[in-house]
């Protein structure tokens with residue numbers, strides 16, 4: 001990554017643990033503004049842990065996260081399986097909650113919010129589902145609605161944990177377009193990915209997690225097989241083309 005690249009999110013010698021067991025340590029690096037960084041690593045290497053640390057849900061054991069994006073402009077979309085969407089809420093209501101962090105949950109919505117909500121749903125192809133309860137949506141429809149909420153929030157930092165899992169190919173295409181447009185407009189995106197095609201289509205940068213460390217590299221390096229993602233858990237330090 002270029003030393004000059006502007007970045008509102010930097011990690012300084014970060015150490016994160018789960019249940020008193022260190023998962024990641026000495027994590028140093030920065031995420032480029034207006035770029036999509038893929039988080040890559042085998043199961044259990046700490047991708048979700050790093051996201052929790054960046055979002056402030058997990059207190060660092062050591063080091064720090066430096067983030068100048070205002071809190072109300074930070075959004076996190078967990079793995080679909082981790083979400084309980086059985087509560088009675090429609091697609092439109094979910095999308096509109098994206099305005100809460102900046103506008104407040106109890107002030108009600110004005111015409112501007114409703115207009116923006118309709119624009120967001122149209123962009124994601126879910127206008128016809130506006131009044132459908134969340135519990136009656138397919139995985140792909142639910143994911144479109146959740147991304148719609150982050151658009152409504154006007155997120156400037158968006159972290160997504162496996163956003164394309166259990167999602168149909170048409171939805172993948174729609175979401176890819178929306179996410180690329182977000183990055184082009186300056187949003188910093190961090191996306192946990194396992195699929196090489198999705199990596200090539202979406203990512204500008206990549207961070208490989210292995211052996212308790214994070215290695216900054218390029219998607220091309222991974223795609224050319226210089227780094228095997230399948231065996232990322234056994235990667236050694238000092239890989240070619242890696243810089244933090």
Ligand SMILES: Nc1ncnc2c1ncn2[C@@H]1O[C@H](COP(=O)(O)OP(=O)(O)OP(=O)(O)O)[C@@H](O)[C@H]1O
Nearest residue numbers: 018019023041042043044045046047048049050209
């Ligand atoms: N709440 C928790 N309590 C205890 N250990 C945890 C907890 N969450 C995660 N861990 C452990 O921390 C390590 C990293 O887990 P994490 O979920 O961050 O990995 P991951 O790379 O996101 O995995 P996956 O690809 O399977 O989602 C694992 O060894 C996991 O067992």
